Amino acid sequence: MNDPFILAFSFSAFGLILLLANVICFLVTKKRFKKNKLYKSLLSYLVIYFIIELTCNILGFLKPNSNNFVSHFAFNIQYLILSLFFYQLFKTKATKILVTGLLISFIITNSFYYFSNPELFWEFNLYEITYISSATIGLTLIHLYQNLGETKSYFYFTIGVSTYMLTSCLIFLTGNIQLVFLEKPYIDIWVFNSVFFIFYQALIYKEWKYLNSKNSYVES
Numbered sequence: 001m002n003d004p005f006i007l008a009f010s011f012s013a014f015g016l017i018l019l020l021a022n023v024i025c026f027l028v029t030k031k032r033f034k035k036n037k038l039y040k041s042l043l044s045y046l047v048i049y050f051i052i053e054l055t056c057n058i059l060g061f062l063k064p065n066s067n068n069f070v071s072h073f074a075f076n077i078q079y080l081i082l083s084l085f086f087y088q089l090f091k092t093k094a095t096k097i098l099v100t101g102l103l104i105s106f107i108i109t110n111s112f113y114y115f116s117n118p119e120l121f122w123e124f125n126l127y128e129i130t131y132i133s134s135a136t137i138g139l140t141l142i143h144l145y146q147n148l149g150e151t152k153s154y155f156y157f158t159i160g161v162s163t164y165m166l167t168s169c170l171i172f173l174t175g176n177i178q179l180v181f182l183e184k185p186y187i188d189i190w191v192f193n194s195v196f197f198i199f200y201q202a203l204i205y206k207e208w209k210y211l212n213s214k215n216s217y218v219e220s
Contacts, residue, residue, distance in 0.1 A: 011194035016057055018201035019050050025208045041085040048077055071124060079132045086139045095142060102135045124172055133169035137162045160203030167196040
């Protein structure tokens, strides 16, 4: 790997280590939540997300900028599991229908994009990124609004996922994924993405701490 990429890779690797730590934390206490569907969905999300991020980091280390196609798996699998998570999290029929409708609409429209342009698999799909980010942020805002003045139910996680989705989406939408802010030390746009990913992992750990506090545990 060229020297300029070491700083960016270091931030990315640190975020990956934090993600692994969160996976371990949630695995260690999973027996306490064996009847909690939301906890299981979140654990599944973290495990699969770690596998995807590990693959992405390995490819990026071996050959920088060769892992663009991994973004499709990252966004699509995330959205699928998060849709299940929010479907279980929401209590009203209307919000559950909204989650299902958004997912079905995405599958149909995104499949059409790939069918029309198969080469899109090797590039960043801006429609895919924008749709998933917007839908996820919208669902988190609904949840946060519904939780005003009530017990914090996966509050830190929803804050984290919405913040990270927003920043990632903005980075892709700039249209300049090779943007470099400083040459020495080498700081590009992906360093900022990694910083927000680290913040995201910190909030997930905060969620784990909250879930395991004696006063917050509720079976669901």
